[in-house]
Amino acid sequence: MTRGCNFSAGPAALPEEVLRQAQSELLEWGSARASVMEISHRSRAFMDLAEESEQDLRDLMSIPDNYRVLFLQGGATQHFAQIPMNLARPDQSADYIVTGAWGEKAVREGSPYVQARIAASSIDSHYTRIPARSAWDLDPDACYLHYTPNETIHGVEFQDVPEVGNVPLIADMSSDILSRPIDVSRFGLIYAGAQKNIGASGLVILIIRDDLLERCPDSMARIFSYAEHAAGRSLFNTPNTYGWYLASLVFKWLKAQGGVVAMGERNKSKAELLYSTIDQSDFYSNPVEASARSWMNVPFFLGRPELDAAFLAEADAAGLIGLKGHRVLGGMRASIYNAISLDQVRTLVDFMRDFASRHG
Structure with a gap:
């Protein structure tokens, strides 16, 4: 058997150089005399990796200083619910632009925690286009606007960032993060499952503007609070250490490319x-x-x-x-x-x- 050309949608192909380095370091990582999977996430060695990987991502995406970068667990589906839990009250409404199956799921999973309004949808075209901007019914008082820049299933992608005024723009970039330059300052929150352009499944990268962290309610369980994870620099609980390590290798690879x-x-x-x-x-x-x-x-x-x-x-x-x-x-x-x-x-x-x- 030989390694194939892997066109899977996710979990997806990783750079071969990254896989070979991970293979060579599987038993002994650096000077740890153990695998990166076997050492404490609070050890100096892992904390150094965490800090360096965050800086590499900031460099790659030119992330402004007033944004926190979180390395969290779960997938995008978990954060479909967790985002309104953190950023909205049940009596508030949020706008959703739906251009495919993942946009639909974001509405469905978010609805128990926010009044989810479908402000625009291309379901009438069977998700083969982006809804005309003139047809968007945006609420200027919405607590946020959510959209999926790239729909993995239907193959539909926004070619620019929508202008939505003062409403925080939230993007599920699971399948197109790091694929081209973007202006992070246009967004209130960006999140992405790692298993397409970042690394292994089970890790989520979340980039959130500081002012939005102030919305996180104190009444919520701390494990679900983005503010708690930001305060703990993503080490509030034991993170997906191996997924984080693989992401750090991918960031280095991207810089080298x-x-x-x-x-x-x-x-x-x-x-x-x-x-x-x-x-x-x-x-x-x-x-x-x-x-x-x-x-x-x-x-x-x-x-x-x-x-x-x-x-x-x-x-x-x-x-x-x-x-x-x-x-x-x-x-x-x-x-x-x-x-x-x-x-x-x-x-x-x-x-x-x-x-x-x-x-x-």
Whole structure:
């Protein structure tokens, strides 16, 4: 068996250099004489790693000083509920922009803790576009506005940051964080599950503006309070130490690649190559409007769905794994996160052209 080109949507591919370093340090990390998984999270060695990894992320994203960076447990789904628990009262309303399955889930999980208003939705197009800004019904008194910049399942991505006035903007960036430069100061809170562009599942990165921490109610259990975790520098309880360690290696790798500017250029090239291959073919199709196509997750469909199983079997034999589409949509999906190289995308499109020539 050889290592395949992994186009899985998440947990997703990690940079091979990171995996090799983690492999070499698995038994003995630095001078600890033990694995990083075996030492106290309050040891000087781990606290040094925590501080350095936070600074690396701040450098990569140019995070302003008035934002806290938290390394938390759970996934985005947990924080769909935890965000309104921290930032809203049950009698307050929050606006949600829904452009896919994860936006829907954010509304559903947040509703017990806030009056969740769907201020705009593209469900009428089966989530193949971004709702026209003129159709957004925004509440200027909303306690926040939540949106999903990139929808992993439907392959829809905002190409800019929406302007929402003084209402704090909250973004679930699980599948596009660190994929290109963003202006963090435009947001009140950014959160992301780690298992796509950061590292291993079970870790969540959360970036929150200082003034929003003041909203966290004292009546809430401390373990759910972002203010408590910020005060404890994410060490209030035992964190996901190995996930944090892997994230620290990915941040170093990203810096070595040239940071998010270089990754943005690479990701744009990867997406353009894959979409042009689909668009130039009579055999493949992608339903998303061109202006809303994701750089990270590319769903596509064969002109003859009865060939789906053969496509996946032949792709697997060719070393291309993780291409099966989500059960909501079917078809195929290629997730081309930061760890996927342009050469790997070239390998994929070469296979797609060959398969089409033999079966089209």
